Every structure is written in C-alpha cells, then in structure tokens.
Amino acid sequence: MAQIFRPSANSVAKLSLICFAIGVPTVWLAIAGLSRSPANTKQDVPLNQPVPFSHQHHTWELGIDCRYCHTSVEKSSYAGLPSTETCMSCHSQIWTNSPMLEPVRQSYETNTPIQWNLVNKVPQFVYFNHSIHIARGLNCNICHGPVNEMQITWKGNSFQMAWCLQCHRAPERYLTENITRPGQSPREQVFNLYWELQKKGVKGLTIKQRDEARGEFTGSDDAEDLAKGRELVKKYGIKVQQLADCGVCHH
Amino acid sequence: MPLPPLNDRMITGEQSYATIDQSISSMIIDQKRHTRPWWIMFCFGIMGTGLLGVAITWLVYQGVGIWGNNVPTAWAFDIVNFVWWIGIGHAGTLISAVLLLLRQPWRNSINRFSEAMTIFAVMCAGMFPLLHTGRPWVAIYWLFPYPNIMGLWPQFRSPLMWDVFAVSTYFTVSLLFWYMGLVPDFATLRDQSKNRYTRVLLAVACLGWRGSNQHWHRYEQAYLILAGLSTPLVLSVHSIVSFDFASSIVPGWNVTVFPPYFVAGAVFAGFAMVLTFAIPIRKLYKLEDLITDRHIDWMAKITLATGLIVSYGYTLEMFYAWYSGNPHEWDMTYLRRLTGPYSWAYWSLIICNVVAPQAFWIPWCRRNLVVVMIVCQFVSMGMWLERFVIIPMSLTANYLPSANRMYYPTVWDFAMFAGTIGFFITLMFLFIRFMPVINIFEVKDLLYKMLGHHDTQVSEAPVEMPEPAVGRSF
Numbered sequence: 001m002a003q004i005f006r007p008s009a010n011s012v013a014k015l016s017l018i019c020f021a022i023g024v025p026t027v028w029l030a031i032a033g034l035s036r037s038p039a040n041t042k043q044d045v046p047l048n049q050p051v052p053f054s055h056q057h058h059t060w061e062l063g064i065d066c067r068y069c070h071t072s073v074e075k076s077s078y079a080g081l082p083s084t085e086t087c088m089s090c091h092s093q094i095w096t097n098s099p100m101l102e103p104v105r106q107s108y109e110t111n112t113p114i115q116w117n118l119v120n121k122v123p124q125f126v127y128f129n130h131s132i133h134i135a136r137g138l139n140c141n142i143c144h145g146p147v148n149e150m151q152i153t154w155k156g157n158s159f160q161m162a163w164c165l166q167c168h169r170a171p172e173r174y175l176t177e178n179i180t181r182p183g184q185s186p187r188e189q190v191f192n193l194y195w196e197l198q199k200k201g202v203k204g205l206t207i208k209q210r211d212e213a214r215g216e217f218t219g220s221d222d223a224e225d226l227a228k229g230r231e232l233v234k235k236y237g238i239k240v241q242q243l244a245d246c247g248v249c250h251h
Numbered sequence: 252m253p254l255p256p257l258n259d260r261m262i263t264g265e266q267s268y269a270t271i272d273q274s275i276s277s278m279i280i281d282q283k284r285h286t287r288p289w290w291i292m293f294c295f296g297i298m299g300t301g302l303l304g305v306a307i308t309w310l311v312y313q314g315v316g317i318w319g320n321n322v323p324t325a326w327a328f329d330i331v332n333f334v335w336w337i338g339i340g341h342a343g344t345l346i347s348a349v350l351l352l353l354r355q356p357w358r359n360s361i362n363r364f365s366e367a368m369t370i371f372a373v374m375c376a377g378m379f380p381l382l383h384t385g386r387p388w389v390a391i392y393w394l395f396p397y398p399n400i401m402g403l404w405p406q407f408r409s410p411l412m413w414d415v416f417a418v419s420t421y422f423t424v425s426l427l428f429w430y431m432g433l434v435p436d437f438a439t440l441r442d443q444s445k446n447r448y449t450r451v452l453l454a455v456a457c458l459g460w461r462g463s464n465q466h467w468h469r470y471e472q473a474y475l476i477l478a479g480l481s482t483p484l485v486l487s488v489h490s491i492v493s494f495d496f497a498s499s500i501v502p503g504w505n506v507t508v509f510p511p512y513f514v515a516g517a518v519f520a521g522f523a524m525v526l527t528f529a530i531p532i533r534k535l536y537k538l539e540d541l542i543t544d545r546h547i548d549w550m551a552k553i554t555l556a557t558g559l560i561v562s563y564g565y566t567l568e569m570f571y572a573w574y575s576g577n578p579h580e581w582d583m584t585y586l587r588r589l590t591g592p593y594s595w596a597y598w599s600l601i602i603c604n605v606v607a608p609q610a611f612w613i614p615w616c617r618r619n620l621v622v623v624m625i626v627c628q629f630v631s632m633g634m635w636l637e638r639f640v641i642i643p644m645s646l647t648a649n650y651l652p653s654a655n656r657m658y659y660p661t662v663w664d665f666a667m668f669a670g671t672i673g674f675f676i677t678l679m680f681l682f683i684r685f686m687p688v689i690n691i692f693e694v695k696d697l698l699y700k701m702l703g704h705h706d707t708q709v710s711e712a713p714v715e716m717p718e719p720a721v722g723r724s725f
Binding site for chain 2: 004005009010013032035036158160161162165166169
C-alpha cells in the first residue's frame with residue numbers, strides 16, 4: 001500500500017510539537033504582558049482634551065494649589081472637575097483672546113459644561129474615596145504621577161487592583177509625615193511637598209520626596225521609614241488586617 | 252429450575268481477526284451500518300442540545316435568576332446535575348484503569364465506550380459550576396490560580412478550589428487515556444479505509460503509528476502509567492466533590508461518611524449508565540459476541556455491590572443523625588427526609604437505589620435485558636434524587652427557622668438538565684458512528700490468547716493450535 005505521507009511528515013510532526021510547546025506559553029505571556037501594558041491600562045498615555053490644559057503650567061509655573069480646581073478632594077470621594085466659572089475666574093481677565101481658550105468662552109456663553117475626557121477612572125464597582133486618602137497624608141503624585149510636569153495629562157499609574165493592593169496590604173511602606181509647622185494634620189501635610197518643591201526646587205528635596213514628586217515612589221523598605229510608617233498606622237488607627245478586605249473597596 | 256451456566260468466554264461465536272474487524276471497524280468504514288435507530292437517537296440528542304443552547308443563551312442573557320436557586324437554597328439543580336454527571340463518569344475510569352491494573356480481561360470490550368462516556372459526562376458536568384457562577388466568561392479567574400492583575404488568589408483552603416483541580420485533572424487524564432487507547436485502533440482503521448481524506452485524517456490521528464515493537468513497548472508503558480494515574484482519581488475526584496458538602500456545617504451535609512459513600516454512588520450510577528448504553532448498542536450493531544451476557548452479568552453484579560455500599564451509607568447517615576445527638580441533624584433527617592414536604596424525594600430514592608437493585612441477586616434478572624435496563628433506569632433516577640435530597644433539601648431548613656424556605660425549580664432548571672442529557676446522547680452517537688466503539692486491538696489480543704497460543708486464563712482444556720486467521724467457535 002502506498003504511504004500516505006512523505007518522510008518529511010515526521011519533521012513536520014516534531015516541529016508542530018515544538019511549536020505547541022513554545023506557542024502556548026508565548027500566547028499566555030503575550031496576554032499577560034498586554035493586559036499589563038499601557039496599550040491596555042493607558043498608563044503614561046496623554047489623553048487629548050477639548051482644551052489643551054497644562055497642569056505643568058498651572059501648578060508648577062504658576063503655583064496654583066490643586067484644590068483651587070479640584071475643590072472636593074478633601075471632603076468627598078470625588079476630587080471634582082472645575083466648572084467653567086473656575087476657569088473664567090482668571091481667564092475673563094487674562095488670555096481673553098487666546099484661540100486655545102475658545103471652547104472655554106463658548107462653554108461660558110452657552111452655559112454648557114466642557115466635556116473633559118476622564119483620565120483616571122476606576123470601575124463602577126470600586127468605591128474609591130479621595131478624602132480618606134488625603135486625610136491619611138497621601139500625596140497626590142503617589143497615585144497620579146508627576147502631575148506638575150504634565151503638559152497634557154496622562155494616567156500616572158495602571159490603577160489595576162494589584163497596584164492598589166500594594167499599599168492596602170502594606171500601608172506602612174507608603175505613609176510618611178512631612179511637617180513644616182507644629183500641629184499640622186495629615187491633610188495639611190499633603191500639600192507641603194508642593195510648597196517645598198516651589199521653594200527649593202527638585203534638588204533641594206530628599207530622595208524620597210524627589211521620588212514622590214516625580215511619581216516614582218513605590219513604597220519604602222528602609223528600616224527607618226518602615227518604623228515611622230508603622231507608627232503612623234497606629235496613630236491614624238488604620239486597621240491593616242481589614243484594609244485589603246473585599247468590602248473595603250467593593251462595599 | 253436452575254438456569255444453565257453462562258458461557259464464561261469473553262468472546263463468543265465463530266470468531267477470527269477478520270470477523271472482529273468486520274463487527275467493530277466496519278461501524279466506521281461502512282457508514283451504511285448506521286440505520287434509522289441511529290438517526291432517531293441522534294435527532295433526539297440534537298433536539299436536547301438545541302434546548303441546552305437556548306437554556307444557556309437565556310441564562311447568560313438574563314442571569315441565574317431564571318433558575319429556582321435563591322437564598323437559603325443557593326445550590327440546587329445546577330450542583331445536583333454537576334455531581335450526578337461527574338459520578339456517571341466514574342464507571343469509565345474504574346473499568347479502564349482499575350480493572351486493567353487488576354488484570355480483568357473482560358474490561359477489554361467495554362472500556363472504550365465507557366471511557367468516552369466518562370469524557371462526555373465530565374463535559375456535561377463541567378458546564379454546571381461554570382454557569383452557576385453566573386458569568387462563565389470570567390469564571391477562569393475565579394477558578395484558576397494564576398498571577399493576575401488583581402493580585403488575588405483563590406481560597407486554597409476551600410474544597411471548591413480542590414474541586415476545580417480534581418475535575419480538570421480528571422478530564423485531562425481521562426482524555427489522554429482514551430486517546431492513547433485509540434491510537435492503535437486509528438492505525439487499523441487507516442489501513443482499512445479506502446477513502447483518501449479519511450485515511451489522511453486517521454493517519455494524523457494515529458500519530459504515525461506503524462505497530463513496530465518499539466511502538467508497542469512504549470504504548471504499553473505509557474498506558475500503564477496513565478492507568479496508575481487514573482486509579483487514584485477514581486477515589487479522589489468524588490471524595491473531593493463530597494468535601495464540598497462534608498466540610499461545611501450545614502445539617503445533612505456535614506457527614507463524615509460522605510467520601511466513600513459518594514465514590515460508591517458514583518460507580519453505582521456509572522455502571523447503570525454503561526449498561527443503559529451497552530445493551531441497546533450491542534443489539535443494534537450485533538455486538539452480542541463481544542459484549543456477552545457474561546459482561547452484562549458482571550456489570551449487574553458490580554451495580555448490586557455498589558448499591559449495597561450506598562444503602563449502607565443511607566443507613567449510617569440516619570444512624571449518626573440520631574447517635575450524634577445533634578438536634579439539627581436529627582431534625583434534618585426526621586422532619587425533612589423521613590417526613591415533611593420533600594419526603595417523596597427521600598422515599599423514591601430509597602425505592603430506586605436500595606430496593607430496585609436487589610433484583611440483581613436473582614440470576615434470571617441479571618440475564619433478562621429488559622429487567623437490567625429497567626433497574627438501571629431506576630438507579631440513574633435514584634442517584635439523581637440522592638443528590639437532590641442532599642443538596643437543595645438540606646439547605647431549605649437550617650439553624651434559623653425564620654430562614655427556612657421551600658425550593659421550587661423553574662422550567663429552565665429542567666431545560667438545562669434535559670439539555671445536557673441531549674448533549675450527552677449526541678456526543679455518544681457521534682462517537683459510535685465515527686470512532687471504534689470497542690477496543691479493536693485489545694479484543695484481538697484477547698482472541699489471540701483464547702485461540703490457545705499463550706493461554707493461561709481463558710481456556711482450561713488444552714486446545715489444538717489452529718491457524719490464526721481461521722475462525723473458531725467459542
């Protein structure tokens with residue numbers, strides 16, 4: 001009886017086994033890599049806005065406090081986006097003819113809000129609350145990245161659950177104190193970094209502060225920092241045992 | 252009047268290697284052997300599969316609210332069906348692995364399709380926990396431990412987690428075992444087939460099997476290893492399934508005897524299902540010489556033996572409910588099983604699983620195929636009822652009487668169940684048509700031994716050396 005396959009079929013069979021052995025882990029790793037990459041998370045990808053608002057200009061060059069626009073960050077779950085009136089509090093006086101600001105004036109005249117594109121978002125089943133994070137002295141840049149350097153705003157971190165849990169499972173690695181005058185609450189300490197940055201420049205900061213300002217701070221394993229962190233955990237009454245429970249964020 | 256003894260030969264009739272080829276491989280090569288009954292069963296199966304498709308689509312669209320499950324009865328038909336199907340698969344593994352290691356040659360003519368049954372039953376079973384999660388498309392990250400972007404692992408201390416491993420291991424090993432055994436048979440079919448495309452397809456499926464000594468040597472080694480791997484699975488899979496209940500504190504679930512009792516029940520249900528398929532198929536395709544009355548008799552005896560173990564389990568369950576002195580356990584047994592709104596289910600279960608199999612003590616009943624079929628239907632039904640009695644019934648009453656609530660299945664619960672039966676029938680009949688339903692080479696090997704070349708076990712009287720190709724009557 002005639003052979004069904006040529007001898008080369010043996011090589012094809014062996015090759016297909018090798019391809020399978022390499023292919024399956026490759027596909028698996030590719031999915032794992034892609035789901036963690038900016039292609040999926042949009043981390044570090046500037047998002048176009050109706051008005052090319054520059055945080056770098058407003059906060060660093062002009063030194064405006066974050067809370068001037070994000071008014072509810074200390075009191076509510078939502079940091080808040082500024083109304084057109086907030087923009088117009090300055091821009092009715094300066095750059096009144098700038099073509100870049102045309103959508104702002106348009107919005108003011110027609111009484112319709114500007115539709116900003118949301119850069120940082122969590123799914124609906126995540127009940128994130130800004131106020132508690134501010135009340136524990138967590139700096140904006142730890143989560144949002146170097147906002148003071150952003151021309152067009154991008155997402156500073158992946159905002160994936162594993163990322164949140166880095167701090168929720170070990171808050172002592174992240175908590176710091178930055179007291180410039182006696183009796184400052186942690187809420188008040190949050191913004192000290194920006195005053196110091198304005199005053200001393202990047203070179204004047206400690207390494208840790210520099211990392212924080214650049215949005216590169218991923219927790220400290222330094223013994224002194226950890227001791228301080230544990231002390232703060234105790235002082236603030238943070239229940240670390242419960243901090244990573246499902247119900248903390250998913251209610 | 253005593254019955255004449257059964258013919259102890261495992262192959263009967265005038266047989267040669269050619270007649271075995273004729274009776275088994277012609278089922279694939281000669282498609283004309285599949286006549287109207289095949290089509291009727293296939294259509295029946297396809298209709299069920301369609302129903303399953305509709306039930307799943309509606310479930311995925313609408314959510315698990317279409318089922319009767321509701322607190323306190325969060326586990327109901329879905330889990331009942333899961334356990335029932337998983338149990339049915341166990342006979343296949345027992346026949347193919349345990350009986351192989353115990354060197355029981357009578358397994359050779361029934362192992363192939365009972366292995367197929369195992370695989371199809373596990374496929375049906377696997378659907379239920381996935382759909383039970385409500386969102387099967389994300390169930391992979393709820394079930395499997397892998398480093399994910401949520402930084403979460405499943406609860407390794409939960410028997411539900413062990414269940415995922417038990418069932419997926421079971422499916423993988425069963426599939427490999429089944430496929431391994433098919434390789435030499437695919438080669439036989441490749442050599443017999445005339446159609447070019449079929450031959451290429453079979454040549455790929457048999458992985459280039461040439462039947463060399465080396466091939467056979469490796470085959471036997473690998474087959475033994477897989478048998479060794481499958482053997483503990485016969486015990487472990489259903490033990491772990493029973494942990495889902497036994498490790499909880501629900502009265503009626505928290506029973507120490509569950510693991511062995513579940514395993515026996517699984518083999519019990521499995522053999523009933525093997526018989527349910529074996530009897531009509533051997534008649535339809537005239538395989539009575541290969542699956543003999545002796546086979547049926549043995550299987551009926553195993554059904555009886557496992558049925559007795561299961562009955563012992565029921566007795567123990569009741570005894571310990573009383574002996575433990577736990578009032579909740581006793582309330583569950585007395586108020587919810589022996590009496591109460593669901594007592595019909597408990598007593599039907601006793602009739603199906605305890606009373607009906609007793610018929611198999613009588614040789615006449617084991618040889619009368621109609622009786623065997625009827626008893627097997629009772630057993631299948633009884634094993635389903637057993638899971639119904641254990642799972643949703645125990646949940647309807649708990650420690651807090653204010654939380655007691657009756658469970659009522661909906662039409663979708665029944666549709667899902669009927670649908671999986673249809674799906675199972677479809678797969679079985681496709682298997683009968685396109686794959687060798689009996690292990691060709693093992694039966695030939697058996698015949699070789701029976702013809703008297705090597706015989707130690709089969710023929711007691713020395714036989715003359717016949718020509719291998721010449722048929723002999725047994």
